[in-house]
Each structure stands twice: as C-alpha cells, then as structure tokens.
Amino acid sequence: MVKQLNLLQTGKIIPTALHAEMERSYLEYAMSVIVGRALPDVRDGLKPVHRRILYAMHELGLTPDRPFRKCARVVGDVLGKYHPHGDQAVYDALVRMVQDFSSRYPLLAGHGNFGSVDNDPPAAMRYTETRLAEIAHQAMLSEIGEATVDFTSNFDNSQQEPVVLPAQLPLLLLNGCSGIAVGMATNVPPHNLGELVDGLIALIDKPDLPDEKLWEIIPGPDFPTGGQILDKEGIRDAYRTGRGIITVQGVAKIERVDLGKRRKNTGVIVITELPFQVNKAGWIEKIADLVNQGRLEGIADIRDESDREGMRVVVEVKRDSNPKEVLRQLYKQTALRSNFGAILLTLVDNTPCQLSLRQVLDEFLKFREQTLTRRYGHELEQCQRRLHLVEGLLAALNQLDLVIDLLRHAPDGTTAKGELQVRLGISETQADSILAMPLRRLTGLERQKLENENEELQQRIEELERLLGDRHELLKSLKKDLRALKRKFGDERRTKIITPAAPSPHLPKSATPSHPIEAPPPPVTLPKDAVVELTHKGKICWHSPPPKLKNAKKVEDLVLFFEPVQKREQLIVLTASGKAYPVAVGDIPSAGSRSTPLLKLLPSSVQQKREYIFTAFFPPKDLQQHFLVILTAQGRVKRLAGTEVDQLTNRGSTLVKLKADDALIYVGWATEAEEVAVATSGGRILRFPIDDLQLPIMGRTAQGNQATRVRKGEDVVGCATLTPDQDLLLLSQDGYGKRLPFHMIRRGQRGDIGTQGLQFHRRGDRLIGMIVAPPESAQFSLITSQQRLIYLPVKSVSLWGKDGIGDKIDALQGEETILKLFPPA
Numbered sequence: 150m151v152k153q154l155n156l157l158q159t160g161k162i163i164p165t166a167l168h169a170e171m172e173r174s175y176l177e178y179a180m181s182v183i184v185g186r187a188l189p190d191v192r193d194g195l196k197p198v199h200r201r202i203l204y205a206m207h208e209l210g211l212t213p214d215r216p217f218r219k220c221a222r223v224v225g226d227v228l229g230k231y232h233p234h235g236d237q238a239v240y241d242a243l244v245r246m247v248q249d250f251s252s253r254y255p256l257l258a259g260h261g262n263f264g265s266v267d268n269d270p271p272a273a274m275r276y277t278e279t280r281l282a283e284i285a286h287q288a289m290l291s292e293i294g295e296a297t298v299d300f301t302s303n304f305d306n307s308q309q310e311p312v313v314l315p316a317q318l319p320l321l322l323l324n325g326c327s328g329i330a331v332g333m334a335t336n337v338p339p340h341n342l343g344e345l346v347d348g349l350i351a352l353i354d355k356p357d358l359p360d361e362k363l364w365e366i367i368p369g370p371d372f373p374t375g376g377q378i379l380d381k382e383g384i385r386d387a388y389r390t391g392r393g394i395i396t397v398q399g400v401a402k403i404e405r406v407d408l409g410k411r412r413k414n415t416g417v418i419v420i421t422e423l424p425f426q427v428n429k430a431g432w433i434e435k436i437a438d439l440v441n442q443g444r445l446e447g448i449a450d451i452r453d454e455s456d457r458e459g460m461r462v463v464v465e466v467k468r469d470s471n472p473k474e475v476l477r478q479l480y481k482q483t484a485l486r487s488n489f490g491a492i493l494l495t496l497v498d499n500t501p502c503q504l505s506l507r508q509v510l511d512e513f514l515k516f517r518e519q520t521l522t523r524r525y526g527h528e529l530e531q532c533q534r535r536l537h538l539v540e541g542l543l544a545a546l547n548q549l550d551l552v553i554d555l556l557r558h559a560p561d562g563t564t565a566k567g568e569l570q571v572r573l574g575i576s577e578t579q580a581d582s583i584l585a586m587p588l589r590r591l592t593g594l595e596r597q598k599l600e601n602e603n604e605e606l607q608q609r610i611e612e613l614e615r616l617l618g619d620r621h622e623l624l625k626s627l628k629k630d631l632r633a634l635k636r637k638f639g640d641e642r643r644t645k646i647i648t649p650a651a652p653s654p655h656l657p658k659s660a661t662p663s664h665p666i667e668a669p670p671p672p673v674t675l676p677k678d679a680v681v682e683l684t685h686k687g688k689i690c691w692h693s694p695p696p697k698l699k700n701a702k703k704v705e706d707l708v709l710f711f712e713p714v715q716k717r718e719q720l721i722v723l724t725a726s727g728k729a730y731p732v733a734v735g736d737i738p739s740a741g742s743r744s745t746p747l748l749k750l751l752p753s754s755v756q757q758k759r760e761y762i763f764t765a766f767f768p769p770k771d772l773q774q775h776f777l778v779i780l781t782a783q784g785r786v787k788r789l790a791g792t793e794v795d796q797l798t799n800r801g802s803t804l805v806k807l808k809a810d811d812a813l814i815y816v817g818w819a820t821e822a823e824e825v826a827v828a829t830s831g832g833r834i835l836r837f838p839i840d841d842l843q844l845p846i847m848g849r850t851a852q853g854n855q856a857t858r859v860r861k862g863e864d865v866v867g868c869a870t871l872t873p874d875q876d877l878l879l880l881s882q883d884g885y886g887k888r889l890p891f892h893m894i895r896r897g898q899r900g901d902i903g904t905q906g907l908q909f910h911r912r913g914d915r916l917i918g919m920i921v922a923p924p925e926s927a928q929f930s931l932i933t934s935q936q937r938l939i940y941l942p943v944k945s946v947s948l949w950g951k952d953g954i955g956d957k958i959d960a961l962q963g964e965e966t967i968l969k970l971f972p973p974a
Contacts, residue, residue, distance in 0.1 A: 179331035184499050187330035189337075191495040191502075191509060192516040193289070193314040194321030196328065198242045200314055201231040203256065206281050207290045217260045217278035224274055230308050240274045247279060251426075252324045253339035253373045254638065256285035266374070266423070266460070267430035284638050288317045296527030297520050315520045317630060319345055319513040321495060322506075325370075333501055335494035338370035338387075338395065338425075343639035345510075346631045352510055353624050363507060364388055368646055369395070370489070375422035375643040376400060379486075382718065384646075387491035388506035394796055397424040397644075398486035401479075403472045416472035418464040420485070427484045429453070433462065435483055444753060445482060447475040481736065482753060490796045517627060522617065529613040536606040539599055541579025542586060546596055548573065552583065675714050675734055682740070682974075683710035687762050689747040690740040698974065700940050704932055710765055711974035717767050721794050722751060723816055725761040727805040731797040732765075752799045763813050768794050776839070776846070778825060779805045780815040780856060780868040786827065786899070787853030788844045791818070806850045815868035826877060826891065827856045828867040828906070828919040834877070835903030836894040839870070843899045858902045867919035876922035878929065878946060879907045879955065880970045883914045886946045887955030888922045894951070910954045918970030930971045933961065 189196050195203070205226045211218050224239050232239060245251045247259035250266045261277035264270060271277065281290070292315040300309040325339035348367040351358055369384040378384065379396040386393030400422035423429060433453060439445035447470030454461040464479070466472045480486040494503050497512060504512070545552050551572060559565035562584060569580040589595055616622050680695040686705035691714070701707045719731040730751050738745045747762055748755070769775045772791035780786045789804055807813070819825070819839055827835045835857040837843045847853065859865060869877060873892045880886040887907065895904050907916055923929060925944040932938060939960050947956050961967070 183330040183333070183501055184496060187328040188333075188335055188494065188496050188501055189321055189326045189328070190313055191321060191497050191504070191512045193316040194319060194323065194326065194495075195314065195316075196242075196326070198227075198232055198234075198239060199246065199256075201227050201310065202239065202243055202246065203281070203285060203289060203314065204293070204311055205231060206257075206279075207286075207293060211280040213258070213281055213283045213286050215280060217258075217280050220259075220274040220277045220279050223279060231303050231310050233304050236274075240271075243274075243279065244271045250373055253371060254282075254284050254323055254342060256282050256289070256324070258282045266428070268428040284318075288634055288638070289314050289320070292317070292520065292524055294527075297524045313516075315524075316513075317517065318342065318634060319349070319510060321513075322509060326495075330501070333494060334492060336490055336492045337495070338489060338491050339372060340367065341371035341640075341642050343635050344368070344371070344642070346635040346639070349510055349514060349631055350628050352507070352514065353628055360389065360507060367506065370491075370644060371642050372397065372425035372644045374425050374427075376424045376645075377422075378644055378646045380648060381646065383488075383491070387493065391493040391503040391505050391508075392796060393491050394798075395489040395491055396486065397489050398480055399423045399427075400645075401476055401485070403476065416466045418466065418472055418476050418479070420462040420464070421460055423460065424484065424487045425489060427487065429455070429460065429462070432484050436464070436479070439482060439753070444756075445475075445478055446470070447478075488798055490798060492796075514627075518623065521623060521627060525613050525616050525623075529610060529617065532606050532610050532613065536603065536610065537576070538579060538582045539603045539606065541573075541575045541582055542590065542599055543596075543603060544573050544575060544579070545569075545583045545586070546591070546599070549591065675737075677714075677716075679714045681710065681712055681714060681720065681734070681737060681767075682708055683747060683765055685709055687747050689737055689745060689750070689765075691734075691737050692740045696740075700930075701938060704936055704938050707930060707932075707938055707971065708974040709971065712767055714767075719797075720765055721768055721797065722747060722765045723763050723804065723813075724751075724755065725763045725813060727803055727807045727813065728755075728801040729794055729797060729804050730755065730799065730801045752801070755801070764816055766818070769818060775818050775820055777804065778815070778817055778819045778839070778844070778868065778870050779813070779853065780827065780865065781805070781807060781853065782812040782814050782865060783808070783810075784827075784856045784859055784865045785811070785853035786825070786844065786856035786868070787847045787851055788819075788839065789849065790846050793849055803849050806852050808852070814865055817868070817870055819870035823870045823872055824891075824896070825856075826869045826871065826894065826919065827865065827903070828879070828916055829857065829859060829863045829903070830866050830915040830917075831860060831863045832879075832881075832905055832907035832909065832916045833857070833863075833903040834889075834894050834906035834919070835899075835901055836891070836896050837899050837901075838896070855900055858900065860902075866916055869919060869921045871921045876948065877906070878920050878922040878943070878970075879916060880918050880931065880958075880967060881907065881909060881914050881955070882917045882966050883910065884958040884961045884965075884967055885910060885914070885955045886958060887949035887953065888943075888946050889949060889951065904951065906951055908952060908954045917967050920970060920972045923973050927973045929973060931967050932969045932971075934966045934968055935962070937965070 185197055187196070193200065202223065206223055209218065209223065209226060220240065220243060223243065224236050227239050228236055243257065244263050246257045247255055247263045249255050257279050258281070259277060259279045262272040263277060293311065297315045299312045301312050303310050321337055322340045322345055323342060325337045327336045328334065344367045348363055351363065351366055364385065369378055369381065376397045376399055379398060383393045383395040387395065399420050401418055401420045404417050404419055423432065433451060436445065436448070436451055440448050447467050448464055449467045450465040452463045454463055464475070466475050492503070493505070493509060494501055495509070497504070552569065555568045555572065556565055559568060566577070566580045566584060569575060569583060570577060616626055675691055676693040678695060679691045679693040681689065681691050683689045684705065685707040695713070698708060698711060714734055717734055719733055720737070722730045722732055724730070732750045736750055747765065748759070769791065772795055775791040777789040777791065777794070778786065779789060787805060793802070793804065821839050824836055824838050825844065856865070871891055876888045876890050878886065878888050889906055894906060897903065920929065923943050928940050928942045930938060930940050941958065941960065945956070949955055
C-alpha cells in the first residue's frame, strides 16, 4: 500500500470539503482580477497596467520636452520592474493611450503607426516611439512622490511603485474606461475636460447642488470621434444610477453632386463622423454585405474618401431612390446608430462599486483634497527645516569674527560644533550646516541671497499654514489648479446632444428642408395615448388613439399583445431560442402604415435565421422588484432577475440556455408575493412559492431546475404566477373547462408530483392549457383543430373544486378539439 506523503511533517491529513476549497480559491482569483487587472481606481481612473506604464515612463525621464524613445524599451521596463505579464498586453494598453480616436485626451504621444479607426493593427513595438503627453506629465505625474501618495513594493520587492497616481483631473470620466472582470464589467464614457472642471468647481462651491443643475453643467459624454447623442434619458439614467444606455449616431448630410455629362445629378450621403468604437472599414463592409443580400436598397456605390483632413465616407444613392430613406435605413440596419452601455463601475477602497456621476466626482474631490493636504504638509516640513538652517547660517554671519575665532582655536570638528551650539545658541543641525558652509557664503552677495531666502521661506510657511489650517483656502487653491488645467488643456465639445422633437402635425409629407440634412430624424416619439399591438402572425403596429379591440376573424389576426406605451422606450422581444432583443418603440410603425412583421425590426442576424418570436413584453418600471419566471417543455423552471433585461444591446442576451430538444413553454413577470403553478397534460398542478429555496435566482445561461415530475405519456402544458386569492382557468382538449381557486391546490415543493386539478370525462382527454382566470367581464380565446378562432366569456366557465370535469364548451363542432388557449390581450 502506498504510504501517505507527510508534506507538513505533522503526520495528519487535513480534510477539506471540495466545494469550500473551490469557493475560496475562485473568490481569491476573482478579487485578484477585479482589483489587480480589470477595474480602474476611482481616484486616478487608471488600471494597474496603465498606471505602471505612466510611472515607468516618468522614471525613464520621457517628458514632453525630451526625445521619443522606442516603445520596446518602455514595455521592457514595465515588464521587468512592475507588471510581470505578457509584453503584447502591455503594448496594447500603451497603444490605446496614444490613439486619439480611442482616448479623448491621449496620455502618451507617439511617433509611427499606432493603428487607425479602420482597425488597422499598430506597428511592432520595435518600430514605434513614445513619450509622455503634456497632460499626463502635468496633471498626473508632476506631484508624484511618497509625500503625496502611498507606494508599495513591486512583485519581487526590488522596486517601489505608486498605489495611485496624484491625479489633478478625474481621468476616469475624462478618458473613460472599459474592462471585463469576473462577474462584472465597467464601461465609462469619456467626457469634456472643461465641463468636468466646471462641474467640480460647482460641487466645491455648493456640495448640495441638485443633480439637475450638475447635469446642465456636464450634459453628457464627449466621445473622441464626435457623433451625436440622441435624447438625454440614457445619460440621466447613467448619471443617476451608474448604468444607462446612451444612443449615439454618426453625423451625415445629403448633398447633390454632378457625376458627369452622361449621368444626371444624384444625391449622395456624406458621413463625416462615426459613433465611438465603430470600425469604419468593418462598417463599410457591412453596408456592402447588406446591399448584396438585397436587404439594403437604393445604394449605387460607396467610397471611402477619408484623408488626414478627416473622415469622409460617400454613399451614392440610385436616381430612383430617396436619399433620406436610404439614410434612415443606414441608421437602422448598421452601426451608424448604436448604443453605448454605460456602466460606472470602479474601485473605491479596493471594493468594486457602481457609482453615480456625483459620487465619482465626490470621490475624486476627496482624493484630491487628501493629496493636496499631504503635499502641502510635506512642503511645510521642508520649508521649516530649510528655514531652521538658513537662520543658523545668518546667525553665524552676524557674528562672523566669533565663529572664525572658535574655528581657529578648536582642536577638532566635534569640539568646534559644541562650542558653536553653546556660544551662538543654535541646534546641532544648524552647527553642522555652519561647519559645512563654503567660504563663498562670506561674500556680501551670498549673504543677501540668504536673507532673501529667509524672507521667502517665512512667507511660504505662512501661506502653507494658512492652506492647511483653513479648508476654505485649501479648496480655493484646488479650484485655482483646476482652472489653470482647463485653460491649458480644455477644448470644444465634439459630440452633440440632440433631443428628439415630436413631429409637427402641420408639416406635409412632401415638405423638405432647403438646407442640407445633418442627420435623419431620431426615432418617432409616440403619443401619450398610444398602444402597441402584436398579432398571432407576428405583425406589429401602434394606434393613437387606441381603438376598441375587436374580435379577429382569422387566426393570424388574433391580437396577442395590446399594451399602452406610457413613456416606455423599448419593447423586449424573446425568440424561441431563448434570446431577448430590444426594439425601440420609435421604430414600431403606426397602424396607418403597411403592416410590418416584428421580425423585421430585429437585427439582421436574427432575420437571416428566421427565428420564431415566442413573446414580446414591456419591462416593468421597477425591475428590481420583479423577476422573470421561465418554463421549458422538458419541465425546467428558472427565476431570472428583472435587471437582466435592462441595458440590452442589438447583439441580444440569452435568458435561458435550451437543449437541442427543448423549447419554451412560458415566460412571465412575477414578484415574491406570488406563487408558481405548473400544469401537466394529465391535469396535475404543482404549486410552490417564489423564494430562494424553491426557485432561486439563476444566471442568464442557466438551464433551470426540474419543476415537476412528469409521468409517462404526460407533457408540461402550462405555467402561471398568481396570488392565492386568484383563480386558474383550465381547459381540456375535448372542450371541458373550469375555473379553480388557486388556494385549493395544496402547496408543495419544486420537483413534487403535484395535485390533480382537473378530472377527465374519458381516458384519452388531456389538459391543453392553463391561464390565470381573467375577470368575469372579460373573454378568452382559443384555436381549434379546424383552425377556427373562438371567443368565450369567462363567466361561461363555472367555478369548480379539484374534483370534477368542468363545463362542456358548446361552441365546438362534431369531432373538433381545442389546440391552444389564449388569455385576453
């Protein structure tokens, strides 16, 4: 038998639970990534790699007034001294700090090829050169030192590196930051320097400044590539809560050009600015693909005429096409209009926190005040120490004959120092400085310099004591520094903020503006009384005023969704694959226009797959208090936090991971005050509460837990969330139905077999559907095996107990059966 290795020299084996060790190890790894790699510090707005690059270049003396140095030298210093990771990762971070299309205020200057907005790769680090930009040198590193910020040992304890740089500007907001950690991400948009300085000064002068006033001073992000921000709601959400969706679009105008004698003048669309982080070459290629697939019509040619003067992409429109309509399709189908998901997640005292705009600025001001206090305190100590020595030197010069006589007759330096201390009444350090004083200090000019220095030191000490003793004076100094930085580095805003205006009812459709169009109108703002309608065939539109809902005669015209807009901005569409996509309410066509399939409003990738739309819904306003309950055909149920459908992008978001042979049965909103009812085709109903034990909150990619045990030949046919005082409406395939009080179903646990809720008049019958019983004044609908659409009043179905087959529906004809049950729209 193999002997147990006694590595600990104790002769004992320490048992450790695998799940406990995995949990501990994973948390340590996660915190290492969060703190040491992926998230920026709220104080200087930098990740460790960027901070180490700047400090290494400062140590190398690569100031703006010095020659450029090879990037390979900088990367080598960073790797060898501070950041023992891959050289390519460090170089990539350095490159982004040089790119003026990635950083609003680049912290590094560069010589050579550092990439382009077309996503061209930069040259290798052995070819490119770099040095500190003026703003980094002055606003980030001019006050660096152990007196102003804390230092810590590097990875091998051979060097000291700063824990944080003494930033004089809120770099987190200035250049923004993006990063993906373990279980969290940050995406801070860049801002304008002048606006940030004005906002900081306003908060210094009035700490209780209302948020609305602060947002007027800092109206929104300012991207390095310009563009236009549509509406301010997303900005306000991000500034208020730290999370919001900001819609950004490129800048375009329509021009008329002469294409030669044989071709008539035609309209062209000229794009001069793209949204932040949009790859120009990739965007042009996307347009070409859409044209080749026939999904984008009216484009004759596209040319990239960009040069050193700026961006210029020309889209030539066919003679029989409307340039404004083509431009609208470009905004709709391409990244010319895209969403920036702002997440103001940052490290505060090494803890990841999602902050509002005010909180980020407050944290920076608190750090800046601490930095100034340490800097002025250190300077005060140095001035006092120097003044002490200067006073000793002046005392010696005032009694120069005595000093010379002492030194002439002293046997050694120690005796001379002691005699000087006694005879002149000075300290030991002053005596040492006198003994070290060169003979040139005895001249009249040097004496005058000492007297001037003495006076200057006294004045500076008084000033520093005033700054440190009076917070008001300290803040005045802080504001003075901020204004100086604004004067030197401030510039005009590049990104315009556009608030969409409601369309004028008096403007005829044929009316066109006489001046060039800068951009097409933003998505239409729907009237207050508008309602959105979705049919069984997947056609969508909005009505205003809302019509009286009539019973459809055809199955495809059955209205499944009929909801008021009520200032909602987007509709959530869930496909059969379990992915959710946002649809802007302004993109939904009106009822007066041609009926539009909802699928056409989804991204092109979804349209190509021709995915089936399972459901659509408006998210509730209080997402924090709501959950999504999801049930699949294989009986798997899960609870998803409501906030998971917030901040959706056009890429979509998976709400449930489905197996190849599984499908969605039910998706609905619920609160913890409700309970879940799951029904099988055998008439059994399982009731269990919505809590962390029975239905825990899971991630988006989780498959869920087994809801109920299914017998052989049974299927899961329905799910509902309701309170115990509500009723269920049950309907069998043969047309027997009843309303069943929910409280009569015994409460069980997830995974139980459930309670028989519906008896059958014959063995071959089965439960076809279960919904929450609407009010008696309402009516529900059903589809039969003959594709007939039948509407029935709720009061025609009686209340029954658990035992009983219910009421027979007389509307069925002959051998006709029921296929599907629908609640009122």
